[in-house]
Amino acid sequence: MAFPTAMAAVAVALCAAFALAALGGAEAQQLSPAYYDDSCPHVYDTVRRVIQEARASDPRILASLLRLHFHDCFVNGCDASLLLDETPTMRSEKEANPNKGSARGFPVVDDIKAALENACPGVVSCADVLALAAEVSVELAGGPYWRVMLGRTDGMAANFDGAQNLPNPTEPLNDLKQKFADLGLDDTDFVALQGAHTIGRAQCRFFQDRLYNFSDTERSDPTLDRSYLAALRESCPAAVSDNTCLNNLDPATPDTFDNRYYANILSNRGLLRSDQAMLSAPEEGAVSTAPIVGRFANSQVEFFQSFATAMVKMGNIAPMTGGLREVRRNCRVVN
Template sequence: MECSSNRHAFVFLFWLVFLSPLVCSQLYYNFYDTTCPSMTRIVRYNVFSAMANETRIAASLLRLHFHDCFVNGCDGSVLLDDTSTLKGEKNALPNRNSIRGFEVIDKIKSDLEVACPSTVSCADILALAAREAVNLSRGPFWPVPLGRRDGTTASESEANNLPSPFESIENITAKFISKGLEVKDVAVLSGAHTFGFAQCFTFKPRLFNFGGSGQSDPSLDTSLHKNIVNNAGLLQSDQALLGDNRTASFVNNYSKWPLLFFRDFAVSVEKMGRIGVLTGQQGQIRKNCRVVN
């Protein structure tokens, strides 16, 4: 018995000593509890104020988080402005005149710099603002693990390869899987369209010139998954979810049980928020989300 206890103690010490760097590099739900206890309140107040002026900003903040995480990981790179030495992501084709909400992030960062200078990363602000935007829109709430650091580079070329509503479901799924996500996450995160408005150019071909025919899409007859089941998914990529054997069952289930969708959506967004994060001594904590320190 004593030998067994010693062995267990050794195993515990081995994991504690040799794997502690891995543990330290992870994200934590209580990361700012002592260094910036007012952080969540400041983020929520600013998102609430922005939504009071324009409800559509909620979808924009969620989209910013998505576009950030899918390029270089969740490192706040989408927020960087172009400079003479850096070609940012804002002018990539999927982002140009499309992504918005930067002023809201700027205001949150400004308030946090007063409350706790050089402490909260822009990447964490994006993750929290997305959660607050969804929750204040009567969507689900999920705990956001924190401790991301901000990147010092951006990639317009990678941003040009973001999943597009014009792509086949096969291509979109491949891009999700390349980020460590799963087929289920494709069906779930497509539900983000429930919280926002699609731009006209993303669905205009379905209305007026589907497949170059000069006619509307015959399957086009708004919760997203219920609409898809009823052939009313606005974006072609959304409607394709029902025609793919890998995602059809998810669409059908979410159309019947919205609470199931809320639960899985929270899980998928939290998982997305861990893509390629910088932690520990990696990256930096930007003082201004638009520029590298």
């Protein structure tokens, strides 16, 4: 596995995370890393193979698949509702503002599901596909490995309004922390999960206000490093307010899952407002997050350990297990 020196620490952290899952009620108790060991024993290898093939032509796909799992779990829990296409009677979460024009990777999810349906028809849920794809993506980018809790079933309806309320990079830090806290994720989980921004890109429109009109001051964000500000202004000119040009979330190592993201923040080079605010917005609660940013910047092992633990916790947000649910044959539509 990637970064073997960090694996022992990650394994120790996951013991606590699995214990937490076991205390999460009857539904969480049904989730298990071994859920498909008999019914679809090659599920992990299949997911990994399809993602590796997709990565060859699309280096961005790892970050995109990781983001899909986040955006799924934060609405209705981890139920694959994000994957449902729009119908005449149901608005798709894909059309919500935080997802429209930015959430991507759906065809790769289709390819994973098709491969699994060929090997194990009707067995592996779309929600579990997203959870596995997120772990595989992190690992392939050089990040930690964790044993993914499995056994979810798929929801049968999207929640457009819920998707409209997904965490937004322009929101105040205290509002973002509260959204995570409402789902049982503490400040360490919040800072660790923000570390997913160590890979991937963001469109200019998500941070353009920081360059030209921060908080309606008609000035740039004073926390931005001046040379970094100049480079971003070249990429994102003021004349194009809806600019979709892509910029690396981590300008130092944009495609490697490491702790450089936190070092960037310490140097005032956090791309999104929500990144830099964890250090530079004491009036919004950065007193509790800034020390965590510093710890993760100084220890990749600690970051990996905390990220893996937080991902297991996030994957146990209201898991869909049993009841009036289903395992979709096609992730885009109900059976």
